[in-house]
Amino acid sequence: MNMSAWRTKTWLRLKALAHRGAFDRDLEDEIAFHLAMRERKQQSLGLSADAARYNTRRRFGNVALIKEDTREMRTFTLLETFWQDLGYAARTLRKSPAFLAVVALSLALGIGANSTIYSVLNAVLYRPLPYREPNRLMAISETEAGRPDAENPPAIADAADWRKQSRVFEDIALTSFTEATPLAGDGRAEQARAQYVTANFFHLLGADPMLGRVFTASEAQDLTQTVVISSPFWKRRFNGDPGVLGKTFKVSGVLSTVVGVMPPGFGSFYGGPLDLWVPIDADSARYSERKDHWLMAIGRLKPGATRSQAQLEMGMIARRLEQAYPVTNKGEGAKVAPLHDALYRWAGRDLYPLLGRWCSCC
Numbered sequence: 001m002n003m004s005a006w007r008t009k010t011w012l013r014l015k016a017l018a019h020r021g022a023f024d025r026d027l028e029d030e031i032a033f034h035l036a037m038r039e040r041k042q043q044s045l046g047l048s049a050d051a052a053r054y055n056t057r058r059r060f061g062n063v064a065l066i067k068e069d070t071r072e073m074r075t076f077t078l079l080e081t082f083w084q085d086l087g088y089a090a091r092t093l094r095k096s097p098a099f100l101a102v103v104a105l106s107l108a109l110g111i112g113a114n115s116t117i118y119s120v121l122n123a124v125l126y127r128p129l130p131y132r133e134p135n136r137l138m139a140i141s142e143t144e145a146g147r148p149d150a151e152n153p154p155a156i157a158d159a160a161d162w163r164k165q166s167r168v169f170e171d172i173a174l175t176s177f178t179e180a181t182p183l184a185g186d187g188r189a190e191q192a193r194a195q196y197v198t199a200n201f202f203h204l205l206g207a208d209p210m211l212g213r214v215f216t217a218s219e220a221q222d223l224t225q226t227v228v229i230s231s232p233f234w235k236r237r238f239n240g241d242p243g244v245l246g247k248t249f250k251v252s253g254v255l256s257t258v259v260g261v262m263p264p265g266f267g268s269f270y271g272g273p274l275d276l277w278v279p280i281d282a283d284s285a286r287y288s289e290r291k292d293h294w295l296m297a298i299g300r301l302k303p304g305a306t307r308s309q310a311q312l313e314m315g316m317i318a319r320r321l322e323q324a325y326p327v328t329n330k331g332e333g334a335k336v337a338p339l340h341d342a343l344y345r346w347a348g349r350d351l352y353p354l355l356g357r358w359c360s361c362c
Contacts, residue, residue, distance in 0.1 A: 035056055038056040038059070039052045039053055039056045040052075042055050042056055128340070129339060129340050129343075130265060130266070131205040131206055131207065132205065132206025132207075133206070133300075134339070134340065135338070136300050136301040136303075136305075137204075137205070137298060137299070137300055137301075137338070137339040137340075138169075138298070138299045138300075138301060138307060138310060138336050138337065138338060138339055139151075139296065139297065139298060139299075139336075139337050139338070139339045139341075139342030139343075140154065140159070140162065140172065140297040140298070140299050140314060140334060140335070140336055141153065141154065141296075141297070141334070141335050141337070141342075142154045142155070142158065142293075142318075142332050142333070142334060142335075143332065143333040143334065143335050144331060144332065145330065145331020145332070146331070149335075150335075151335055151337070151342070152293060153293045153294055153295055153296055153297075154293065154295070154297050154334075155287075155290040155291065155292060155293055155328065155329075156174065156282050156287035156290075156292045156293075156294075156295055157282075157287050157288050157289070157290045157292075158290060158321060158329070158332075159172060159174055159282060159295065159297045160282045160283055160287075161317070161321060162297065162299075162314065162317055162334070163282075165317050165320070166299070166310075166313060166314070166317065167313065168301060168302060168305045168309050168310045168313045169299040169300060169301060169302065169305075169310065170204075170299075170300045170301065170302050171200055171203070171204050171299070171300055172204075172297055172298065172299040172300075173197065173198045173200045173201040173204040173205075173297075173298050173299075174197065174198045174201075174280070174282050174295040174296065174297055174298075175195055175196065175197045175198070175201055175269070175295060175296050175298060176195055176196040176197070176280075176294060176295055176296070177195075177294075177296065178193050178194070178195055178269065178272055178274060179193070179194050179195070179196075180192070180193060180194075181193070181194035181251055181252050181276075181278075182251075182252060182253075183249055183250065183251055184249065184250040184253075185248065185249030185250050188237075190237075192233065192251075192275035192276055193272060193273065193274050193275045193276075194251065194274070194275060194276050194277070194278055195269060195274050195276075195277050195278070196277075196278050196279075196280045196295070197215075197277050197278070197279065197280065198279070198280060198281075198282050199214075199215040199216060199217045199219065199279055200217075201214075201215075201277070201298075202214040202215075202228075202277075204298060204299075204300050205298075207262065207266055208263075209228065209260035209261055209262050209263070210231070210261055210262065210263040211234075211242065211244065211245060211260060211261035212228075212245045212258070212259050212260035212261060213259055213260050214228055214259075214260050215228065215259070215277075215279040219259075219279050225251065225254045225255065225256040225257070225278065225279070226256065226257050226258075226259045226279065227251060227256045227257070227258055227259070227276045227277065227278055228258075228259060228260040228261070228262060228276065228277045229244075229258055229260070229261055229262070229275065229276045229277075230261075230262050230266070230267040230273070230274055230275055230276065231261060231262060231263060231264040231265075231266075231267070232264075232267070232273065232275070233275040233276060234261045237249075244258050244261060245258055245259065245260070245261075246258065251276070251278060256278070262277075269343070280295075282295070289328075290325060290328040290329065291328065296342075298339060299336075307336055307337075307338070310336045311334075311335070311336045314334035314335075314336055315333060315334060317334065318332060318333045318334040
């Protein structure tokens with residue numbers, strides 16, 4: 001059926017549905033006309049009026065069924081039935097206002113709860129990470145002997161070796177899970193959500209500050225500390241002062257200098273907003289014993305590289321490290337997963353069952 005014929009057929013069906021009374025009358029007249037003509041033909045063959053009527057009806061078939069079949073062909077029967085059921089439901093609910101209130105409240109609660117859960121699912125599961133080319137960002141974790149599905153933070157020294165030996169990743173950065181950190185200075189004390197990161201963290205994500213700069217590699221090694229702060233923290237702590245660069249306050253008792261402010265929207269990691277970032281030196285001798293497992297490794301794949309290639313390479317590097325450090329790395333492997341999955345897999349695990357329960361209640 002071409003488009004023109006389809007439009008014509010649809011228009012005729014809608015017209016018949018809109019003028020249902022006239023359509024039914026025309027159908028009755030058409031059927032009556034055909035029956036009368038057939039009765040006359042039977043009578044012309046010598047049958048009596050009663051015999052002609054009986055013979056015609058028997059051959060013509062069930063009149064009610066023919067009417068229904070004709071309506072299905074010439075109208076939208078499902079739509080018509082829906083409106084009839086809707087009208088019946090409306091009349092029934094109008095007679096029982098208390099029941100109507102319960103139904104309306106149940107629907108409102110169900111729709112509201114499902115909308116909220118869908119909004120959260122969309123925000124954390126379906127929406128891409130707000131970083132440059134997020135599909136190239138991978139989380140790299142260590143696995144244990146006998147537990148290939150385990151995802152543990154790598155030893156800092158192991159991650160440093162990953163970065164040096166990898167040919168599939170452009171770069172590998174380390175970051176801590178969010179921590180509540182005491183602040184002091186300007187006569188104020190508060191708790192802030194801080195994240196410890198290697199100096200290449202922001203560049204790896206493709207994020208630039210709106211004021212100042214991010215860390216340099218040498219600053220991670222300095223005894224004096226620099227920090228990058230988030231836009232909300234800048235507004236809350238410094239009233240949005242454009243001259244904030246160079247100002248100091250204490251982070252966990254260490255005097256720290258503000259060198260940059262990140263733009264609005266940057267700063268949500270591990271499911272919560274962040275206030276500031278503090279540099280950490282992954283190559284420091286203090287982490288050489290391969291026993292510090294508190295930083296998450298994030299890698300950016302080179303253009304054209306795949307997750308499978310990265311997984312194969314990281315497995316080879318893990319075997320080399322196991323041979324070089326049999327005491328600390330025995331049985332340890334490496335697992336590569338999309339960063340989005342690593343950060344927000346919990347949301348699907350927790351929210352999908354909740355969504356199912358709400359849907360079943362509704």
